[in-house]
Amino acid sequence: MNVEWRAYLLAPDTPPEGRPYPFPPEVREQRSAGVRQMASEVGLPMSSRDWVSNSRPALEAAEYARDAGLFDPFHRALLHAYHAEGRDIGKIDVLHEIATSVGLNADEMVECLNDHRYAARVEDDLEISRQIGLTGVPAFIIGNRAIVGAQPYDVFEYVMTLLGREKRDEFQTNEQSPA
Numbered sequence: 001m002n003v004e005w006r007a008y009l010l011a012p013d014t015p016p017e018g019r020p021y022p023f024p025p026e027v028r029e030q031r032s033a034g035v036r037q038m039a040s041e042v043g044l045p046m047s048s049r050d051w052v053s054n055s056r057p058a059l060e061a062a063e064y065a066r067d068a069g070l071f072d073p074f075h076r077a078l079l080h081a082y083h084a085e086g087r088d089i090g091k092i093d094v095l096h097e098i099a100t101s102v103g104l105n106a107d108e109m110v111e112c113l114n115d116h117r118y119a120a121r122v123e124d125d126l127e128i129s130r131q132i133g134l135t136g137v138p139a140f141i142i143g144n145r146a147i148v149g150a151q152p153y154d155v156f157e158y159v160m161t162l163l164g165r166e167k168r169d170e171f172q173t174n175e176q177s178p179a
Helices: 025-041 056-067 071-084 091-099 106-115 119-132 153-164
Strands: 139-142 143-147
Touching: 056 071, 056 091, 056 119, 071 091, 091 106, 106 143, 139 153, 143 153
Parallel strands: none
Antiparallel strands: 139 143
C-alpha cells in the first residue's frame, strides 16, 4: 500500500496570523488526553500549545518540497516542529528553518510562498476533502473505507482485513527519499 499525503487545514477558520486556543489549558489537556496517551505509547513526543497555527503556508511549503523531491523529510520535520516542539508552522521564518534543516532551498521556497505558487494545488486537495466529507485529521482513505482521527493500529489491521489485504512488514510512501 502506498501512502499519499494530501493537504488539509488544521483549523480552516484560523486567520493568517494564527490565534490563541479558544479553550483554557485544563480543557485542552482533557480534550487531548487520548491522543497524548496513544502518542506516548509509541514514543512520539507531544508538546502543549496555546496557539493555533494557520497551516496553509506549511501546506504550500510541503508542495514545494514535493516538487523538490524532499517531501518526506520536510513533512517529518514539519510534523515534529508542530507536535513535538509546539512551533508555529504558519510563520515563514519557522518554515524557512525547517526547509534549511532538510536541504531545501529555503529562500526559493519562501519566494514560492510569497507568490502563492502552490495555493491552487493546496486548494484542490482541500476541495477533495470537502467533497468526500472529511472532518478531521489524520484521515486515511483505504479502498472504499475511511479512518478518521488518531486510531490504534488494530483499526488499520481490521480495515485491511475487510478489504482482503495481507499484512506487510513495512509501509511505503509515494515519495522517494534522497539517497
